Amino acid sequence: NAGVTQTPKFQVLKTGQSMTLQCAQDMNHNSMYWYRQDPGMGLRLIYYSASEGTTDKGEVPNGYNVSRLNKREFSLRLESAAPSQTSVYFCASSEALGAGDTEAFFGQGTRLTVV
Amino acid sequence: GIQVEQSPPDLILQEGANSTLRCNFSDSVNNLQWFHQNPWGQLINLFYIPSGTKQNGRLSATTVATERYSLLYISSSQTTDSGVYFCAASSGGSNYKLTFGKGTLLTVNP
Numbered sequence: 182n183a184g185v186t187q188t189p190k191f192q193v194l195k196t197g198q199s200m201t202l203q204c205a206q207d208m209n210h211n212s213m214y215w216y217r218q219d220p221g222m223g224l225r226l227i228y229y230s231a232s233e234g235t236t237d238k239g240e241v242p243n244g245y246n247v248s249r250l251n252k253r254e255f256s257l258r259l260e261s262a263a264p265s266q267t268s269v270y271f272c273a274s275s276e277a278l279g280a281g282d283t284e285a286f287f288g289q290g291t292r293l294t295v296v
Numbered sequence: 297g298i299q300v301e302q303s304p305p306d307l308i309l310q311e312g313a314n315s316t317l318r319c320n321f322s323d324s325v326n327n328l329q330w331f332h333q334n335p336w337g338q339l340i341n342l343f344y345i346p347s348g349t350k351q352n353g354r355l356s357a358t359t360v361a362t363e364r365y366s367l368l369y370i371s372s373s374q375t376t377d378s379g380v381y382f383c384a385a386s387s388g389g390s391n392y393k394l395t396f397g398k399g400t401l402l403t404v405n406p
Contacts, residue, residue, distance in 0.1 A: 212392060223382055223396030284344035285394055290337050
């Protein structure tokens, strides 16, 4: 049971380049999330998907787009990378609210540097 | 949205010491989790504890939802306990998005 898998683990981009971060979960969870972590700060929510076919903005969505490809996969795209997007990106999944919220599990992170 | 504050921001211990980390939150919660971020950056789930008390080996956690705080206890600390400890919470209703505190950086010296 792999849990939440992110690819790639490391990436260096030049300013203006585009890339897609991939995330897949094998826990049959309904909800998926993308966070970024900057030095000295906790994780901040970029986008989330409550269920297959839906996506919503989080706290820091500017400069990003997402796609919920199916129930397992949730990708994050940077259309034109900027140095301010240098960060560690985490994908997470949890079961959607039904009777109540459930535990969230995180991937290993993608360390992105934009030069 | 919900606010999450952690204290202390930094903590230095000698191996074998005990410690208590605190997490205050501003609203009622339907999810509260504690994570350990190890030196390699990986987020390890410690506890899912929106209320009550749980124990796992040398670690235990208590959430007093009515008073809007949670505590993480580490007993007989080891050098491998070093890293950043995060508290994260989501508030009631249909909000299931976790809001993170800024973390407590724990250093355990041999």
